Amino acid sequence: MKSIYFDNAASAPMLESVVQSMSQVLMEMTGNPSGTHKHGRKCRAAIEKSRKSIAENFNASIGEIFFTSGGTESNNTALNCSVDQYGVQRIITTPIEHPSVLNTLSFLKTKRGIQVEFLAVDNMGRIDLAELENKINAQNDRTLVSIMHANNEIGVINPIAEIGEICKSNNILFHTDAVQTVGHLPIDLNSMYISFLSASGHKFHGPKGIGFLYVNSNNIIQPFINGGSQERNVRGGTENLAGIVGMAEALEYCKNNLDKKRQHVVALRQYFIEKIKTALPPTVKIMSMEDPEDCLYTILNIMVPQTAKSDLLLMNLDIAGISASGGSACSSGAEKGSHVIGAITNNKQAGKSVRFSFSFLNTTEEVSQTIEVLKKSL
């Protein structure tokens, strides 16, 4: 049985060319990038070449890109440093952020006394920019806005350019978790007001365990992870050399193939949507917005009514060789229900939601097979 991988938003398959580059780095680049000798300089050069390539991708400068161990560390860094170095006392966010934002905010609230305010989201996960402005204006405390670019469970895209303009005119910091969009949507950081942007390599066909944080050059942050003078004194720790090289190569590939990849996946997703509407019972609800202008084209979330059968849906898909995911990644095996679905439906138990997420490697044939399995399971 050929397996079908529809969990690309959780982790996208590595590109073969990227694996080859990484293997070469692992084998040949002995040395610590901080070493001043030949071995060290070779490592350093590879890191700086990767940084340049990533910065160019976003129309950013090399001094604005800092490597981290992933999107989670990037989010932790932006939020913690805003509090510790910038004296931020209030953070405005949404209830459907990733746990690496929500749990960091919970920590900052409990341990640092930070005020955390949540914007409302509608039944599609959208925020209201007027509410954002009102909240900002209601209080003069030093404020940070942290709003993700696209949601990881339902795919709703937030208007980060407009949010940035609002933050700019109020002279406050703006962080966006762009883990789901980097590599999939073009992002021009020079044309927007964004203080911090988080990204993760394995979401765009790079390796797991590497990411970066963009810090706008108007801001200077102190380390979240203290140590040596790596990353221009902003992030201690010997660099994950192979990971950095692999991430940069994967991003370069995504940039060079963006339109082609996008067209393929948009068509695939549209086919999936049509099949759901025509071949599945009408009780199956599409939770993501259909227009790829409103929703990240790699993500499609559906909900089936809560029944004894629906609880086994993911398992039945898995048995049929189809990997998809529940509302939230749940490493413990115990289903808690998704905080995202809970926020947009006002009911965590509204039904059983399943996220299908795609890459350019998926085919319409795989969609057809999946629809057949869904039909039988429901």
Added chain:
Amino acid sequence: MKSIYFDNAASAPMLESVVQSMSQVLMEMTGNPSGTHKHGRKCRAAIEKSRKSIAENFNASIGEIFFTSGGTESNNTALNCSVDQYGVQRIITTPIEHPSVLNTLSFLKTKRGIQVEFLAVDNMGRIDLAELENKINAQNDRTLVSIMHANNEIGVINPIAEIGEICKSNNILFHTDAVQTVGHLPIDLNSMYISFLSASGHKFHGPKGIGFLYVNSNNIIQPFINGGSQERNVRGGTENLAGIVGMAEALEYCKNNLDKKRQHVVALRQYFIEKIKTALPPTVKIMSMEDPEDCLYTILNIMVPQTAKSDLLLMNLDIAGISASGGSACSSGAEKGSHVIGAITNNKQAGKSVRFSFSFLNTTEEVSQTIEVLKKSL
């Protein structure tokens, strides 16, 4: 010109078998380890197999090993969590710890009001256990002791079993940075009182960007990096799967070849010491203790008098194809002088120190060639 790599304490060369395993993981293990489907379970199984292998190495239990992005993050985690979760108010340490400890302590002092106390070190970098006991007894505040297993610049080994006993009898926490010793010295965590132990993969022929923190099962820590429920809710972020597998394999190799590797390097180092004494001017001083019982056998630090020529020593070695390092890794290129040499000589400008650090891949022939270059350069 064949190059000579004597900077193994900065980063040790990867084992070919480890690179092969990692490449296979990168290529074949698509999926997020938190995924509940087939792809995810395969990743999860690889992580847990690695954790088991690492735990067994230290006679620890699998529940005591937490993966991090490296030694620096491990040190940051142990120190920050001691303060945030355990209410530690005073930390006793030494002036020759790694910057990831010293700079974190400086942060905790400035931003969290923690009291930091330094033990004196003698001219060989040794601490006095009586002073440690006196300091502990002088104050009843909640205290953590953070003392490295072996120093990264001069190699001096601290008696962590005895330090642990002192901490145990005073009912306080003990953290040790064992980044330089893991893989090189046997460590039985079941027979010692150690609350936290930090390690880094690339110091024992594994990849850069991965490490682990041992947390004794009597302690439960909250995350330093907040996020998903990875690492049993202790460390958020998708796991660096290939890094974890590579680190576990490298450690397994080191365990299986410990005696052979050690004998080889001890002999090599002894040969180096004899050559320094017989072939170089008597002004060249050996800064590391000679007995491998007192000093980590992979490290040999020498000091040459400060002259115009000595400033070019590392450069001359580099030109001759020999990679060694100054007192401290200095990514900026500006020589600040080593805080370790400063602490043991009471004079940061006492001379020019050079650290040679070895692995089982080095040969006596390489030592002879290096001695010839040193002779010419001095």
